[in-house]
Amino acid sequence: MGLDVYLNVVVAVVLTGLVYGLMALGLSVIFGVVRVVNFAHGEMMSIAMYIAVVLFAALRLDPLVMLVPIAAAMFVFGYALQARLINPFITRPESSQFLLLVAVAIIIVNTLLIIFGPDAQTIQTSYAYDSFQLGPLIVDATKLYAGAAAILVTCVLFAFFRFSPIGKAIRACADNYTGALVVGLDVNRLYALTFGIGAACVGAAGVMMTLIVDVTPLIGPTYTLLAFVIVITGGLGSMPGALLGGLLIGLTEALAGLLFVPSAKSMFAFAILVLVLLFRPQGILGKSAS
């Protein structure tokens, strides 16, 4: 296989990897700050995807245009979910949190099944089949736009956490819970905010995903698992880590698919996960656990 094949694959993977990274970012924020095992992460993303599908069918607006309102809606959803349902579970053992979110995930998946049915839904934008050709390189238009949007949103998030007072407060909570309390931060509100931000992240990623994949009610669980693999590999609590994890996992799977049997490519991602868990549990860019 010539170099152009590898080039095409790498470019495609990098672009999709950025979107996966954004999705994982949402989880990293939630897991890193609120320390809740959000096993309904992928399912939340599927909600955002369906909202995009419905709005597209009704209003014919490009999903990227609808990004902000949908992310905002997901923020509200996440905020409410955390404040109402999840908050009491923060002090409970992780296993209880996990099961709570599993129940939430079951409800989400099957409600979507009832409302939308099992058939795959797609968003066919005018550029859905476009590609740009640069010599041997053919770049999928939808992936290019999705990847660009992912970078943009990540930069915004990064700026938020770095420079805004709320962002700093959230990071303080993550670093030192008791310290944050002592300093007088309203931790519960910050937790709800963080969950909301995480949900908005995953909502934005979902909107971008609709450009690339078809939506069915059952895609949620796969993405939940993927998000965890990426977050752990890249490093909990590290934003660049989530993106890096997304790229790395995507690249591993793609190269494995190219060189070996594509249907077994996930094994490589899991192998990396195991290696990371054993030898560098804080992830590639994560901080060492205290």
Place this chain on the structure above:
Amino acid sequence: MTRTRMLPNRRHLLAGAAATAAAVAAPAIVRAQSGPLKVGVILPRSGFEAGIGQDCQRGVDVTPAILKSLGLPELTIMNGDTESNVDTAREHAEKLISDGAQILMGAFDSGQTTAVAQVAEQKGIPLVINIGSAPEITEQGYKFVVRNFPTVPMLLNDELAEQKDVFDIAGVAPKTAVFMHVNDLFGTGMSKGIHGLMPKYNLPYTILDEIAYDPAARDLSVEVTKAKATNAEILLVVGRLNDAMLLTRELVKQRWTPQAIFSMGPGWYENQYAKTLGKLSDGPISLVPWYDPNKKLAKALLAEFAKVFPDLNMNTNHVYTFEGLLIIADAYKRAGSTDPKALAEALHATNIVDNVSIGPGIKFDAKGQNVGLKCGAVQNRDGKQVTVAPKEAANAKLEWPMKSYQDRA
């Protein structure tokens, strides 16, 4: 007819006793000896195969009018859901029987069908398999199970034969092919068998590369890149609806149109494929069990289907589900009673020549398998399917090669 009732469990310790008490209190099941035959239709209506189960249901929906016009007895349909799960398939098959079903039909998925078949055989209730291709099911020596659908070996042989037909009609002999398949029962079965069988049918091509992909894959760009890199003349594919759509989109985006796409499984002829892809859906040839558009009953069924589902094309799921019920009604008429043993005997004696699917008709061998079923080659055209082979079932001319994706508006 009476039904068992399941009382809600309040005292958990006595949960077992409560269930027992409930069952004891409820009168014993009485199989009605008169009235319409109760047919338990068990399909994956929820879970990951929900789309297919619900599509098969459409085949059930168009049946009553046709049965009436043929003078066949009325059937009472009881619905069961396997939830795309082997345990639940078994439970709900038992439930249908406990609730009075006198004959079962199902279940599309081979694993779930195996579970249902075991229940049927143990309880002495006949099962008509509408769709389900694992060969083992009819190798168990069951007396109560019949299958009106080809097995994987039958499908493979037939589909290769049809490929040859298509090549002969088009007057072409492509030298190279790339074979993509989903890594599931069907795909793996085809992959294992194809190499051994190719010489038997004098197929002109060599398979340059075989690319297996994950059924849950959301992104097939790498796989298509690999396939494109082989520069093969034709693409052979075994997949499902979702990958059919994904693959096609990738083919468009990566700017590769093979001379022909031969699909040896479901997906490419399904309604959602045409609806989603529009003009981009035309061209691929599906080698599948199909209806014979020249048969009288097929025409009647098509008309009824068009009436009930005007926006949909009739496909394999609908045809074979209908035929399953046709077989049941026909056997019921001949048996003259709802007794399961009589029904089983009548089933084995089935001989329906005026059916819908391609082939000489419906007849079961000693193992309960209809070995006469034939596949057709159907090509997507203008959002519908036309049959291009075999000759007796053809109703249109083959289009070869496929029109380039980049040239379609």
Place this chain on the structure above:
Amino acid sequence: MIASLVGDLSPRFAILLLLLLAALLIAPWVVNGYLLTVLIVILYFAYTGQAWNIMMGFAGQLSLGHAIYAGLGAYIAAVLFTRYGIGPWLGFLAAIPVAAACGAIIGFLAFRFGVAGVYFAILTIAFAEFARIGFDHFDFVNASAGLFLPVAQYTHNDLWRLRGSPTMFYYVMLAATVLVSILCRSLLRCRMGYFWLAIREDEQAALAAGIDTFRYKMYAVMISAAVTSFGGVFYAFFYNNLYPENVFNVSRSIEIILGPFIGGLGTLFGPIVGAFLVTGLAESVTSAMTAFGVDLPGAKQVFYGICLLLVIVALPEGVWPPLARRLGLTETSR
């Protein structure tokens, strides 16, 4: 031995237990085929839930990939039967060391490298997925085309080859569940059981007290894995077809843990109560929907999820501990 096992149960508890056992013993003669199948499924989950509980409830390690042990048991027994004609009981004997070794590997990797809590859970998922994809490509067991066990006959009960009527399978599962519960109880009462309690409550303190936590955690994992594998053997011979996609799936792992969670982690009766509740609830909803003529695929799972949610939110210890207190039964396993 019996006395030590039941010695500290109140007479009330003992009587209720006996009543339950009696009810379960006569069940096949009074219930219809459907309810019998449901009971078999309930017992299957009670059994695997108890086995899982050894790792979680007793040693505090959350395993979300327990399907791998059941899957290994299923495939080993199935392959030995289909290729060499070896019966399921010997197949189980062969599966025990393999499952225990698998558990040992996972345990070793986790405990030596300090992988705990959620990370351990994700590690177990990774291994189960690895097994799933691996078996999906493993031609010796027919890969994704599925492994079918030949069903020779139904007419008489062949216990040695596990071929026969559902009633036979029911009693096998009932016996297995009773035995595993007795096993759990004896494990809890023995020295190791107290070490596990210490580890679960505060591992650092246990270490400080001189307990070799690594060794005992490994024991918990290995025993749990080996016991779970029988569930797989049963599954293979009851359903007679195995697909890696089904057998090693994450949803199977989650099914296994629902019972113990709902019933009560770490308790002896939790998994059993939980299994009855979980499966009973699911099937009750199905029956109710059928009775009311509601045909809405997915509605049952939504309702089911909501019930799950309510139990998790309102009953943090699970259903059994508050129930036991209400009924005035002593439960000494905590």
